[in-house]
Amino acid sequence: MIDIKDLTCTFNAQIILQNINLNIQSHLCILGANGSGKSTLAKAICGLIEQDGEVSINATDIKEFSLIQKAKLISYIPAKLEIYDSFISLEEFVLLGRFAYKRSFFEYSDKDKDIAQETLEFLKISHLKEHAVCSLSSGEQQLSLIAQALTQQSQVMIFDEPTANLDPHNTKIIAQYIKGLKERHQVILITHDLHLASYFDADVAFIKNKALTLYTQNFFNDATLSELYDVKFKGLVAQYD
Amino acid sequence: MTKLFIWFALLGIVLTSPFIGAVNLELSEILNPESLANKIFFDLRIPRVLFAFFAGVILSLSGLLFQTLFRNALMTPYTLGISSGAVLGAGIAIKLGLGSLFFGIAAISVFGFLGAIFTVFLLIYLSQYLQNAQHTSLLLLGIALSLFYTSALMIVFYLGSAMQNDMLIRFTMGSLSVIGWTHPLMLGVISALLFLSVYLYRFELELLSISKSQASLKGVNTKKTTLTLLMISSLGIGTLVSISGPIGFIGLIVPHIVAKLHPSTVKNRIVKTALFGGFFLVLCDTITRALTTQSELPIGIVTALIGGPFFIYLIISKVK
Numbered sequence A: 001m002i003d004i005k006d007l008t009c010t011f012n013a014q015i016i017l018q019n020i021n022l023n024i025q026s027h028l029c030i031l032g033a034n035g036s037g038k039s040t041l042a043k044a045i046c047g048l049i050e051q052d053g054e055v056s057i058n059a060t061d062i063k064e065f066s067l068i069q070k071a072k073l074i075s076y077i078p079a080k081l082e083i084y085d086s087f088i089s090l091e092e093f094v095l096l097g098r099f100a101y102k103r104s105f106f107e108y109s110d111k112d113k114d115i116a117q118e119t120l121e122f123l124k125i126s127h128l129k130e131h132a133v134c135s136l137s138s139g140e141q142q143l144s145l146i147a148q149a150l151t152q153q154s155q156v157m158i159f160d161e162p163t164a165n166l167d168p169h170n171t172k173i174i175a176q177y178i179k180g181l182k183e184r185h186q187v188i189l190i191t192h193d194l195h196l197a198s199y200f201d202a203d204v205a206f207i208k209n210k211a212l213t214l215y216t217q218n219f220f221n222d223a224t225l226s227e228l229y230d231v232k233f234k235g236l237v238a239q240y241d
Numbered sequence B: 001m002t003k004l005f006i007w008f009a010l011l012g013i014v015l016t017s018p019f020i021g022a023v024n025l026e027l028s029e030i031l032n033p034e035s036l037a038n039k040i041f042f043d044l045r046i047p048r049v050l051f052a053f054f055a056g057v058i059l060s061l062s063g064l065l066f067q068t069l070f071r072n073a074l075m076t077p078y079t080l081g082i083s084s085g086a087v088l089g090a091g092i093a094i095k096l097g098l099g100s101l102f103f104g105i106a107a108i109s110v111f112g113f114l115g116a117i118f119t120v121f122l123l124i125y126l127s128q129y130l131q132n133a134q135h136t137s138l139l140l141l142g143i144a145l146s147l148f149y150t151s152a153l154m155i156v157f158y159l160g161s162a163m164q165n166d167m168l169i170r171f172t173m174g175s176l177s178v179i180g181w182t183h184p185l186m187l188g189v190i191s192a193l194l195f196l197s198v199y200l201y202r203f204e205l206e207l208l209s210i211s212k213s214q215a216s217l218k219g220v221n222t223k224k225t226t227l228t229l230l231m232i233s234s235l236g237i238g239t240l241v242s243i244s245g246p247i248g249f250i251g252l253i254v255p256h257i258v259a260k261l262h263p264s265t266v267k268n269r270i271v272k273t274a275l276f277g278g279f280f281l282v283l284c285d286t287i288t289r290a291l292t293t294q295s296e297l298p299i300g301i302v303t304a305l306i307g308g309p310f311f312i313y314l315i316i317s318k319v320k
Helices: A038-046 A067-073 A090-101 A110-122 A138-151 A168-181 A194-200 A222-229 B002-019 B036-069 B082-095 B107-127 B135-159 B162-173 B182-200 B202-208 B212-217 B222-244 B250-261 B270-290 B299-316
Strands: A002-011 A014-024 A028-032 A052-057 A074-077 A156-160 A186-190 A203-208 A211-215
Touching: A002 A038, A014 A038, A014 A211, A028 A038, A028 A194, A038 A074, A038 A156, A038 A186, A067 A074, A067 A090, A067 B212, A074 A138, A074 B212, A090 A110, A090 A138, A090 B202, A110 A138, A138 A168, A168 A186, A168 A194, A186 A194, B002 B036, B002 B270, B036 B182, B036 B202, B036 B222, B036 B250, B036 B270, B082 B107, B082 B135, B082 B162, B082 B222, B107 B135, B107 B222, B135 B162, B162 B299, B182 B202, B182 B222, B182 B270, B202 B212, B202 B222, B212 B222, B250 B270, B250 B299, B270 B299
Parallel strands: A028 A186, A028 A203, A074 A156, A156 A186
Antiparallel strands: A002 A014, A002 A052, A203 A211
């Protein structure tokens, strides 16, 4: 359970989010225009940025967790793979998710390696494990990031625009995995992809003018969408089932 | 094949290096403990080879460390102005005519060390004001500092006497010439310390080579890791530069050469980078001694002359 109280975030002396109050019991989809503060909210939940107010997970303030404890609690999947090391293989990359469980200074254990292997098989990318991550396609890279996050075995998984760079087919694959993860994790999905959002099927938090509105139902209808995005909608079409 | 050949060639040169120099040494003479050859071999040549090896380890590991921590292929203690800081410190010591300060440690060394350490602290302090600690900005800061130090050094030159300036020029060219075992042992301890800390932090470094925010989300204390490793590396660089003067190019090229020879994640390249750096500097030093006629060729010139073309060759070719 994530509880956000009076959260205000500023960046470069500009207020991005103001007085956000939100209680996330289960899954959540965060929507809003570019630059509205969706990612900022996600980073605040991860405790990555300076913030006023309180964010607590399981009734404990996020600031009180050590980095290791936090890694076991939350995983954050960025929109795009950022990588300086151009040699690291998929297998090694996915194993990095086990850092928080590893004994300091020692190698990753066989158990860690098994978990990484199972994750690769679960996402059907184990045939790529020898490949350098930076040589993979965008869709495969997104799956690599999800695999790495899954080995963290965290309670909360935050996806930041997971389908931003993907074609419709890869979007469908990622969408199905993300929806499937709802069974075992608390999933927070940030996206612009309304098809994905509606398929994901959870409460919607819409961020506009530094404030947040929670929609528990009746969000994906032409009238609401047209009003919020200032674009005429005539029904959503893509089917990921 | 090429890989193995390069490693064996380097190893061969390192093993024969103590026998090469201005004076030819016969094995039978070396083994006679009373002979001059024995003294040259054990008090000059062996310490010098070891000193060069440890210096190479410190320079190349620091290069690998800086490049990984800041995720920038151009980051080295040299490009960040840390070496220039040491040179300026040494220059001031020479200008002030300071001989030995405490316990016979040369003032040049003490001031050189202080110059390097001061620069590191200055960089760490200034980097707080960089937007999101952008690493290109840090590199620019380092370059600006280098230029500033160079100008300050020009003032020292301008004010110095001919003799002082001669000492200073020799210092800036770098030299691995050591007498006795004090300096090699000192550098040995520091390079062991640096190697050990880099090796112990190899998993943190592997994560930091992906991205800083991801590393911290996986549980790495990025601030503590970065600061600890930077301090130890600066200690090594400060000590080295204060004894030998600045030696460029090794820290920049060795990590890249090893990455080309052994394309693998950073944690698998630590041992190889340290060894290659040590071997490579011994090779360069052997060349300076082999070419010696009246006086020795400065080491910095040789590292750049060999390293530069080899580096360019590696960038444009693919070593299988």
